[in-house]
Each structure stands twice: as structure tokens, then as C-alpha cells.
Amino acid sequence: MGLRLVDKGHNSKRMVVFVAIFLITTLFILYNSNSANDSYEAFKMVGYKSATKNTDLKKWAGKDGYIPVFGNKSLTLHCSQCALVTSSSHVLGTGAGAEIDHAECVIRMNDAPTAGFEADVGNKTSLRVVAHSSVIRLVRKPQEFLNCSDCPSVIFWGPPTKIGRDAKGTLYRLIHRAAMTYTNLTTFAVTPSKMRKFDTLFYKETGRDRQKSQSWLSTGWFTMVIAIEICDNIKVYGMVPPNYCGRHPQPKRMPYHYYKPRGPDECVTYLTNERGRRGNHHRFITEKQVFSRWAKLYNISFVHPTW
Template structure:
């Protein structure tokens, strides 16, 4: 009940912010298309990588699938481990840069870079993204935005509040490339989580994190994935031995990252993310796909072969 109330308040705020876009869009659209396209200094030949149709990610207006492909991707997390990393130039040299929710780049370019080709956004972060629209939405003609959310908020029959707001946002800012994760694809993600962990997401009172969706999408669209700021699964097992960093690099006074991970992992009442469980899956996927972890730098441990049979 509390979750529904909170979501209702968020959606009221979203409607208010969207309405304000009517008054600011004309002033921002005065830039020439060339100015908007080159505004972040990272022009990519989109045609060269629009080769694969990624089913389940559909555009908000015409419901066409997302078409993109990258040889190499930098998946930049929002972790406090990025602070002071100096990885910005390295990240910006990657063909495609993927970010999550409302993670900013302005003022943090030295550590996290400034280019963004794909941003994966939870429905609950929509209001914050709109609040920071001058940085995250304006001048983002070459960025794909993929939104995810519960089925009742994303339904396309006129009753999906988030879906309706995204359509309005697209109408106000028509050059934005806005996509949603379809209902069948969301169910596939639930089944994937159950297959990989043996846990039913709903029965365990958990929500898949934006990181889960982002990693899965990256595997579909990228040949190589460099993940920045993601700790290994056992990193927070003894948090007193690890340096304390904030959950978000752009909220230095916010909750400690390991505290957030452990609290959610152990939570049994209400809705929680299983951050540590998801990271165990990511470590497994790193053995199967071309995934590499930096800041901190780590790799999955080798699989121990318990087969003691010897040839006679």
C-alpha cells in the first residue's frame, strides 16, 4: 500500500514537470539540429551500428523495436567508487556509453566521462530525470532512452500512467528517442532471474534493479562490455574492512553503498532489490560473455572442476 501511495505521488510530480516542458521546449528547440547533434562532442555514425533489432524494446509512438549494435560498450554505474577514478577519458573513448537513471555527467566528467548513447531508466526515476532535463534530455538527440516499470504503469490502453506521460514527453520533445520494455519482455526478465537464481522474484518480495535490466540489455547490444564501478558479489561480506563509499557518486552524503546492498539483500518485508544476488549472476555471465569489470578491477573466479574421475 505504501508503495502504491509513493508511486502515486511520484506520478503527480511527473505530470507537473511534464506540463512545464510546454513552456521551455520552444526556447531549447531554437538550436539548430547540427548544434543539438554535436552538443556533447561525441558524434557517432549511428547508421554503422543500427544493424540488429532488439525485440522487446519498443519506441513509445510507433512501437518499432530498438535497432542498434556496438562493438564495445562502457556500462557506467552510479557507484561512489567512480569518485576520484579518473576514468572519464577512458570511458569516452568507448564506442557506446551506457548510463542509468538520472546519473549526471556534468561536473563529474573527469571520473565518469560525458558521452551517453543509452540511458536505462526506472519508472520511479522519471521525475528526477525530468527535473534535470536540461542536462539529461535536452541536446540528447543521439541518445536512446529505455524506460522500465510495472505492467499496470506501462500498459498502452490509456490506463498506463507512466506510458501516457512518456508519450506526452515524446510529443513535447519529438527528437528524443524514447523506448519502453514491453510486458512480454518484462516477464522474460522475471523468468531469467528465476532460472539464474532459483528464486521467484515476486515470492521473494523483490524488484529487479535497473542494473539488472541494463546489464541484460548491454549483453544484447554489445560485443564487449566494460563495467565501471561495480563491486564483486562478496565485496560487502565484511564491510568494515572495505572503504566506505556512497551508493551514488553524485550524492556524497547519501547512504553507504554496502549498507544499501546488505539491507536490501536481507530484507524480507516490503519490496527490495537483490543487489548481491544479481552480482553473483553478473559474475557468472562474465564467464560466458565478453564482460570486464573496472573500478574496482576484478574478474570472476575460475569454476572449480569437482570431477575427480581419472582415465583408467
């Protein structure tokens, strides 16, 4: 009798182990049978919620939120047709340079160069939107970005503690010195009040508090809003759609920036930032979901790739 009980006990344990292994194996198969797009859907549902009422960005805040770094100039740029050129490697090999230069206004980001890439990204620049983290890279190449006879406008954005007039820190001094030295350049900084409005806009459009969700707004976010403010029609070059990195099979490896061929992979950068919960991250995919909704409201089209 005692032996039978022992055997039954062993059989019960074996059955429990077998069931556990079966369940784990089943879950593993189900998980891996889902496409990367399903994984994308999972974190998309967690992060993004459409606003119940669209913000009219044409009436959102005007251009009074951009103050001159030096002098008393005002931002008067207005264009009927704009080309917004991203830093993405997708612009390479497109031969879109002439088309971009033909646009009334050409908007670029941070320290994305044109020299050596003219065939694909053009040479004309009407406005450059620069993050505080890119200021040093910009001033290191004054001949390319600052010293020009027909200079573009530059809008610097960043925490007031870094680029604001009251900051008096290294970045503020660099920006102010560049504005004083290269007087053909029209330089502006986003005011603290407008920086807060950018945060509010992110919350209204996504349902996520930027700071509580540990997010940094990207230069793309600022640039897109500014483009909507000053342009009647916008053609965006090189921006991938929100679901691009969730496609199956996975897209081929592409450098994040067209001018840094050995830089990080584009999709790895997007997915790592979107999923990141420790430290602050850009929510690139969430932002692109908003852009796709704005496209229907503000005459925005996307090319290379087209979506």
C-alpha cells in the same frame, strides 16, 4: 536431610544456570569471531542457486521486446565495445572519463548525471536505461537528459500498470509527453511480455521466484541484460564484486550514488536489501553473483574496482 536436599536443589539450579551462561557465551564468541564474510556466506547460501543450464542471452529474446513510446522507430543499436557506467561512488577519482567517452557506446542508468563529473564518468551517452521510479527525476532536468542535438536512446522499464500504453497513468503521460516534445530522443518501453521474461530469467539464473521471494529487479539487472543483447564486449565501471560488503575489516563508508554524497551508505543498502524479507527488496548481491558468471560468457570486465 531436608536441608541437604534443599542445598542439592540450589546447587543443581546453579549448575543449570552456569551451563546456560557458558553455552550462550560460547555461541556469542563463535558468532563474533566469524568475519563479515562468513555472515555474507550464510545468506548467500540461502538465496542463490546457479542454474543447471545457462540461458543464452544472445538468443534470449532479441530486441523486439522494446516498443517505441512515440512514433514507429525501432531499437537498432549495436556496438562492438560498450562502457556501462554505474551510479556507484567508486567511479569518483578514477579519471576514467576520457576512456569511457572513447567507447563506441556508453550506457548509463536512471538519472545519473555527467555534468560536473566528466573527468570520472565522461560526457557521452548512447543509451540510458531508466526505471519507472526515476522518470520524474529525469523529466525535471530536460536540459540535461532530454533536450539535446545528439540524443541517446532511452529505454524505460517498469510495471505495465505504471508505464504501459493501457495504463494511461501519470508516468505513462510523462514519458509520452517527453517523447513527443523531444523528438531527437529515441524512447522505448519494455513490453509486458519481456518484463515477464526478465522475471523468468531471474528464476532460471538464481532458482528464486522474484515475486515469492519479495524481490524487485534492479535497474542494474535490466541494464546488464540489455548491454549483453546489444554489445559484443562490455566494460563495467564502478560495480563492486558480490563479496565486497562481506570483507573484513569492513570497507569504508561510500555513498550509494556518486552524485548524492549525503545519500545512504553503499554496503548498508546492499546488505539491507539482500537480507530484507518484509516488503519487496532489490537482491543486489544475488544479482552480482549472476553477473560474475555472465562475465565469463559474454566478454564482460569490471574496472574501478577490478575483479
